[in-house]
Amino acid sequence: MENQALLVDLDFGTKQLGGNTALFVKLLGRFEDEYQDAESKLAEFQQHNNLETMQLLVHTIKGVSGNLGLERLAKEAKKVEALVKRDSLDDESLQTLIHTLNQTLTEIQAVRNQHTRSSDENTRHVAQTHSGEHVEALTKALQQQRFISDELFDNATAQSNLSQADKEALQSAILDLDYPRALAILGES
CATH class of the missing domain: 1.20.120 (Four Helix Bundle (Hemerythrin (Met), subunit A))
Known part of the structure:
Protein backbone atom coordinates (compact mmCIF):
# COMPACT_ATOMS: atom_id res chain seq x y z
CA MET A 1 0.00 0.00 0.00
CA ARG A 117 13.43 19.59 -22.40
CA SER A 118 9.91 20.97 -22.85
CA SER A 119 11.24 24.49 -22.48
CA ASP A 120 13.96 23.80 -25.05
CA GLU A 121 11.31 22.57 -27.50
CA ASN A 122 9.39 25.80 -26.91
CA THR A 123 12.55 27.77 -27.63
CA ARG A 124 13.14 25.90 -30.89
CA HIS A 125 9.54 26.54 -31.94
CA VAL A 126 9.86 30.23 -31.20
CA ALA A 127 13.13 30.42 -33.14
CA GLN A 128 11.29 29.09 -36.17
CA THR A 129 8.58 31.75 -36.04
CA HIS A 130 8.77 34.85 -38.19
CA SER A 131 10.28 37.88 -36.53
CA GLY A 132 6.84 39.56 -36.32
CA GLU A 133 5.57 36.75 -34.12
CA HIS A 134 8.03 36.87 -31.19
CA VAL A 135 5.92 39.16 -29.02
CA GLU A 136 2.88 37.01 -29.77
CA ALA A 137 4.82 33.86 -28.82
CA LEU A 138 5.94 35.47 -25.56
CA THR A 139 2.39 36.56 -24.78
CA LYS A 140 1.08 33.07 -25.44
CA ALA A 141 3.78 31.47 -23.27
CA LEU A 142 2.95 33.89 -20.43
CA GLN A 143 -0.77 33.20 -20.74
CA GLN A 144 -0.08 29.46 -20.52
CA GLN A 145 2.34 30.03 -17.61
CA ARG A 146 5.13 28.21 -19.42
CA PHE A 147 8.84 28.61 -18.90
CA ILE A 148 10.22 31.68 -20.70
CA SER A 149 13.64 31.05 -22.20
CA ASP A 150 16.22 33.81 -22.49
CA GLU A 151 16.04 33.49 -26.27
CA LEU A 152 12.28 33.98 -26.33
CA PHE A 153 12.55 36.98 -24.01
CA ASP A 154 15.38 38.56 -26.01
CA ASN A 155 13.67 38.07 -29.38
CA ALA A 156 10.34 39.42 -28.17
CA THR A 157 11.77 42.47 -26.40
CA ALA A 158 13.99 43.27 -29.39
CA GLN A 159 10.89 43.25 -31.56
CA SER A 160 8.69 45.19 -29.12
CA ASN A 161 8.51 48.92 -28.63
CA LEU A 162 9.03 48.63 -24.86
CA SER A 163 11.23 51.19 -23.15
CA GLN A 164 14.35 49.94 -21.39
CA ALA A 165 12.60 50.42 -18.02
CA ASP A 166 9.63 48.35 -19.22
CA LYS A 167 11.97 45.63 -20.53
CA GLU A 168 13.66 45.46 -17.12
CA ALA A 169 10.28 45.39 -15.35
CA LEU A 170 9.12 42.63 -17.70
CA GLN A 171 12.27 40.60 -17.06
CA SER A 172 11.82 41.03 -13.30
CA ALA A 173 8.18 39.91 -13.50
CA ILE A 174 9.16 36.82 -15.50
CA LEU A 175 11.99 35.91 -13.12
CA ASP A 176 9.53 36.24 -10.22
CA LEU A 177 7.10 34.04 -12.18
CA ASP A 178 4.55 36.86 -11.92
CA TYR A 179 3.03 36.20 -15.33
CA PRO A 180 -0.07 38.43 -14.84
CA ARG A 181 2.22 41.40 -14.17
CA ALA A 182 4.37 40.48 -17.18
CA LEU A 183 1.29 40.35 -19.38
CA ALA A 184 0.20 43.74 -18.07
CA ILE A 185 3.60 45.22 -18.94
CA LEU A 186 3.41 43.76 -22.45
CA GLY A 187 -0.10 45.19 -22.82
CA GLU A 188 1.19 48.67 -21.98
CA SER A 189 3.63 48.66 -24.91
Missing part, protein backbone atom coordinates in the same frame (compact mmCIF):
# COMPACT_ATOMS: atom_id res chain seq x y z
CA GLU A 2 2.85 2.33 0.80
CA ASN A 3 4.28 2.03 -2.69
CA GLN A 4 1.02 3.48 -4.05
CA ALA A 5 2.00 6.89 -2.68
CA LEU A 6 3.66 8.98 -5.35
CA LEU A 7 7.20 10.25 -5.10
CA VAL A 8 6.20 13.50 -6.85
CA ASP A 9 2.51 14.25 -7.38
CA LEU A 10 2.73 16.70 -10.29
CA ASP A 11 -1.01 17.32 -10.42
CA PHE A 12 -1.25 18.12 -6.71
CA GLY A 13 1.84 20.34 -6.70
CA THR A 14 0.75 22.28 -9.75
CA LYS A 15 -2.80 22.72 -8.42
CA GLN A 16 -1.37 24.04 -5.14
CA LEU A 17 0.18 26.84 -7.19
CA GLY A 18 -2.83 27.71 -9.31
CA GLY A 19 -1.62 25.67 -12.28
CA ASN A 20 1.77 27.38 -12.46
CA THR A 21 4.00 24.51 -13.54
CA ALA A 22 7.10 26.68 -13.87
CA LEU A 23 6.80 27.82 -10.27
CA PHE A 24 6.24 24.25 -9.09
CA VAL A 25 9.39 23.08 -10.90
CA LYS A 26 11.30 26.01 -9.39
CA LEU A 27 10.13 25.01 -5.89
CA LEU A 28 11.14 21.41 -6.54
CA GLY A 29 14.59 22.70 -7.43
CA ARG A 30 14.75 24.63 -4.18
CA PHE A 31 13.70 21.50 -2.28
CA GLU A 32 16.42 19.52 -4.04
CA ASP A 33 19.05 22.15 -3.18
CA GLU A 34 17.91 22.40 0.43
CA TYR A 35 17.72 18.68 1.22
CA GLN A 36 20.45 17.10 -0.91
CA ASP A 37 22.66 16.79 2.17
CA ALA A 38 19.87 15.76 4.56
CA GLU A 39 21.07 12.14 4.55
CA SER A 40 24.43 13.09 6.07
CA LYS A 41 22.77 15.45 8.55
CA LEU A 42 20.36 12.74 9.71
CA ALA A 43 23.20 10.25 10.12
CA GLU A 44 25.22 12.80 12.08
CA PHE A 45 22.27 13.63 14.36
CA GLN A 46 21.70 9.94 15.00
CA GLN A 47 25.38 9.29 15.67
CA HIS A 48 25.51 12.13 18.23
CA ASN A 49 22.09 11.24 19.65
CA ASN A 50 20.91 14.76 18.79
CA LEU A 51 17.24 13.81 18.66
CA GLU A 52 15.86 17.31 19.09
CA THR A 53 17.66 18.62 16.01
CA MET A 54 16.81 15.45 14.10
CA GLN A 55 13.14 15.85 14.97
CA LEU A 56 13.20 19.46 13.72
CA LEU A 57 14.76 18.44 10.39
CA VAL A 58 12.38 15.52 9.91
CA HIS A 59 9.41 17.72 10.84
CA THR A 60 10.49 20.30 8.25
CA ILE A 61 10.97 17.64 5.58
CA LYS A 62 7.52 16.26 6.41
CA GLY A 63 5.82 19.65 6.08
CA VAL A 64 7.59 20.85 2.95
CA SER A 65 7.25 17.51 1.17
CA GLY A 66 3.56 17.35 2.06
CA ASN A 67 2.96 20.82 0.65
CA LEU A 68 4.80 19.96 -2.57
CA GLY A 69 3.02 16.66 -3.15
CA LEU A 70 6.01 14.48 -2.32
CA GLU A 71 3.63 11.93 -0.81
CA ARG A 72 5.86 8.98 -0.03
CA LEU A 73 8.52 11.16 1.59
CA ALA A 74 5.91 12.99 3.69
CA LYS A 75 4.55 9.64 4.96
CA GLU A 76 7.99 8.29 5.85
CA ALA A 77 8.98 11.54 7.55
CA LYS A 78 5.76 11.45 9.60
CA LYS A 79 6.60 7.91 10.81
CA VAL A 80 10.18 8.82 11.70
CA GLU A 81 9.10 12.01 13.45
CA ALA A 82 6.74 10.01 15.68
CA LEU A 83 9.52 7.52 16.48
CA VAL A 84 12.00 10.29 17.31
CA LYS A 85 9.43 11.96 19.61
CA ARG A 86 9.04 8.66 21.49
CA ASP A 87 12.83 8.16 21.53
CA SER A 88 12.32 4.83 19.77
CA LEU A 89 13.90 5.46 16.38
CA ASP A 90 15.35 2.31 14.84
CA ASP A 91 17.94 2.08 12.08
CA GLU A 92 15.52 0.45 9.64
CA SER A 93 13.01 3.31 9.87
CA LEU A 94 15.72 5.92 9.44
CA GLN A 95 17.19 4.04 6.47
CA THR A 96 13.73 3.81 4.88
CA LEU A 97 13.33 7.58 5.24
CA ILE A 98 16.78 8.20 3.75
CA HIS A 99 16.08 5.79 0.88
CA THR A 100 12.75 7.51 0.17
CA LEU A 101 14.43 10.92 0.32
CA ASN A 102 17.04 9.82 -2.22
CA GLN A 103 14.38 8.33 -4.51
CA THR A 104 12.42 11.58 -4.26
CA LEU A 105 15.46 13.70 -5.09
CA THR A 106 16.13 11.49 -8.12
CA GLU A 107 12.52 11.86 -9.26
CA ILE A 108 12.68 15.64 -8.77
CA GLN A 109 15.75 15.75 -11.01
CA ALA A 110 13.84 13.77 -13.66
CA VAL A 111 10.88 16.17 -13.45
CA ARG A 112 13.18 19.17 -13.73
CA ASN A 113 15.00 17.61 -16.72
CA GLN A 114 11.68 16.91 -18.45
CA HIS A 115 10.59 20.50 -17.87
CA THR A 116 13.89 21.75 -19.29
